[in-house]
Every structure is written in C-alpha cells, then in structure tokens.
Amino acid sequence: MSTHLDISKVSIEFPTPKGPFKALDEVSLKIAKGEFVSLIGHSGCGKSTVLNIVAGLYDATEGGVLLDGKEVRGPGPERAVVFQNHSLLPWLTAYENVELAVKRVFKGKKSKKEMHEWILHNLALVHMSHAADKRPNEISGGMKQRVGIARALAMEPSVLLMDEPFGALDALTRAHLQDSLMEIQKDLNNTVIMITHDVDEAVLLSDRIIMMTNGPAATVGEILSVDLERPRDRLALANDPKYVNYRAQVLTFLYEKQRKVEPITQASKVVTSTASRAASA
Ligand SMILES: Nc1ncnc2c1ncn2[C@@H]1O[C@H](COP(=O)(O)OP(=O)(O)O)[C@@H](O)[C@H]1O
Numbered sequence: 001m002s003t004h005l006d007i008s009k010v011s012i013e014f015p016t017p018k019g020p021f022k023a024l025d026e027v028s029l030k031i032a033k034g035e036f037v038s039l040i041g042h043s044g045c046g047k048s049t050v051l052n053i054v055a056g057l058y059d060a061t062e063g064g065v066l067l068d069g070k071e072v073r074g075p076g077p078e079r080a081v082v083f084q085n086h087s088l089l090p091w092l093t094a095y096e097n098v099e100l101a102v103k104r105v106f107k108g109k110k111s112k113k114e115m116h117e118w119i120l121h122n123l124a125l126v127h128m129s130h131a132a133d134k135r136p137n138e139i140s141g142g143m144k145q146r147v148g149i150a151r152a153l154a155m156e157p158s159v160l161l162m163d164e165p166f167g168a169l170d171a172l173t174r175a176h177l178q179d180s181l182m183e184i185q186k187d188l189n190n191t192v193i194m195i196t197h198d199v200d201e202a203v204l205l206s207d208r209i210i211m212m213t214n215g216p217a218a219t220v221g222e223i224l225s226v227d228l229e230r231p232r233d234r235l236a237l238a239n240d241p242k243y244v245n246y247r248a249q250v251l252t253f254l255y256e257k258q259r260k261v262e263p264i265t266q267a268s269k270v271v272t273s274t275a276s277r278a279a280s281a
C-alpha cells in the first residue's frame with residue numbers, strides 16, 4: 001500500500017483562558033490513494049480538529065501531515081472540504097457558489113462552455129439543478145449542504161474531506177447521496193476522510209473506520225478494516241453477517257469501551273423540568 005496521506009504524530013494544543021488545552025495527542029494514520037476512511041468518536045473528541053489539520057486550516061502543535069510526501073502548510077484545492085455547517089457565500093446563487101470553485105481549479109484548463117456544463121453536472125449529481133439560481137437564504141439547510149458537496153466534488157480533489165456531510169439530511173436524501181458518493185469515489189478514485197456519527201453510514205461507505213478515544217488528548221483508539229465487496233448494496237448488506245458484525249464492533253467501541261455520559265446542560269434541564277411539570281399538571 002503506497003501512502004497518499006500521512007498523518008504523523010499530530011498533537012494540538014489550543015490556548016484557552018484557563019491555559020493550554022490539549023485536544024489531540026499523537027494522532028497517526030497512513031491513508032492510501034483512493035481509500036475511504038471514516039472518523040468516528042463521541043462529540044467533542046477532536047474529529048473536526050483532525051480534519052482541519054489535514055485541510056491546512058489548523059496548524060498542529062507537534063507532528064504534521066504529508067500529502068504525496070509534501071508537507072501540508074495551508075489549504076489547497078487538491079483537498080476540498082465539505083464543512084459540517086454548509087459554508088456557502090450568501091450573496092451568490094447555488095450555481096455561482098460552485099462556479100467560484102470550478103474557476104479556481106479549471107481556469108485555462110476547461111473552456112467556458114465546458115465549465116458551465118461541469119457546474120450543471122455537479123449540481124445534478126446532488127439533485128439541485130432545479131435550485132441552481134437560488135441564493136442560500138432561499139433554500140433549506142439540507143439543500144445548502146448538497147450545494148456544498150457539489151462544490152467540493154466539482155473541484156475533482158485528490159483528497160475529499162467531509163465533516164458530517166449528511167448529518168442534516170432526511171433519510172432518503174442521505175441514502176441517495178451516500179450511494180452517489182460511493183459511485184463518484186469509485187470513478188475518481190479520490191481519497192476520502194469522512195467524519196460521521198452514523199455507524200451504518202461508516203460501515204457502508206468505508207474501507208477503514210478510525211475510532212477515536214474520548215478527549216481531552218484524544219487519539220486513534222481502534223481501527224476496523226471493512227472487508228466488504230464493492231459495489232455495496234445497503235439492502236443486501238442489512239442482513240449480511242459480516243456487516244452486522246462490523247456494526248457491532250463499532251457500537252461496542254463507542255458504547256462500552258469509550259462510554260461517555262453527556263452532562264445534562266442547563267437548557268435540557270429546563271426542558272425536562274417543564275416537561276415533568278406539564279406531565280404532573
Ligand atoms: N479553536 C479552538 N479553541 C479551543 N478549543 C477548541 C478549538 N477547536 C476545538 N476545540 C476543542 O477541542 C476539542 C475537540 O473539538 P472538535 O474537533 O470540534 O470535536 P468533534 O469534531 O469530535 O466534535 C473540544 O474539546 C473543543 O472544545
């Protein structure tokens with residue numbers, strides 16, 4: 001296996017008013033060209049931080065990232081990011097948001113007509129052709145997320161970094177986009193790192209699932225290789241004993257080995273007490 005992306009002993013400390021906060025401790029991971037890797041772990045463990053370091057948006061305090069043997073020192077169009085909270089430019093339409101990225105990558109390489117067709121093709125992939133001329137404030141959160149995905153795919157990045165890309169979508173759209181992503185990734189052979197909370201999504205899409213320990217000083221806990229033939233069919237896999245076993249292994253890691261009890265926030269306490277008052281009224 002030749003290494004495309006080499007995350008090597010990455011640690012990061014954030015300055016906080018109470019002193020430095022060590023979010024990641026010696027995260028190491030070698031990823032092959034065309035490999036699909038998922039990061040899974042409890043909320044706040046440091047998944048987005050890992051992705052941001054690979055994207056070149058955060059600097060590791062120690063260690064670093066090599067892409068094809070070259071150190072990552074900042075963002076670059078060969079590493080497209082789909083952010084957790086869609087990040088479209090609000091004054092541009094869906095078409096123009098994708099166009100901006102396409103022009104950045106393909107100016108001088110594709111003709112105007114080819115760029116136009118390529119933008120439409122990518123909007124069609126995420127079922128957004130009908131809303132190409134709408135601005136972000138005119139479309140739903142899920143639709144904005146789809147435009148963000150189209151924008152990233154349109155850049156034909158060698159590395160696709162996705163932070164919970166389907167989290168905000170309804171189940172049908174999510175399934176459709178997961179299937180499209182598997183097909184696109186097969187065709188383009190891009191390397192993908194995807195953060196997800198969804199165990200089924202992780203098993204269905206990944207070649208390997210990287211399970212992170214709880215923070216602070218989070219690191220790689222266990223790595224599960226998912227040895228299921230591709231193309232993968234969600235219906236056929238639902239009863240496949242291997243699939244069911246992989247799923248159980250991830251669940252065991254999350255809910256036994258790295259069990260985490262979320263503190264009850266003030267807001268949810270208020271809701272609970274109002275609900276119990278309502279119930280007793
Ligand atoms: N810029 C920052 N400054 C200070 N702390 C941060 C910053 N970014 C993330 N953190 C902290 O680092 C930890 C990991 O955060 P994050 O990577 O967003 O977790 P996840 O994506 O797994 O939910 C959290 O405790 C978070 O509060």
Ligand SMILES: [Mg+2]
Nearest residue numbers: 047048049084
């Ligand atoms: Mg996150």
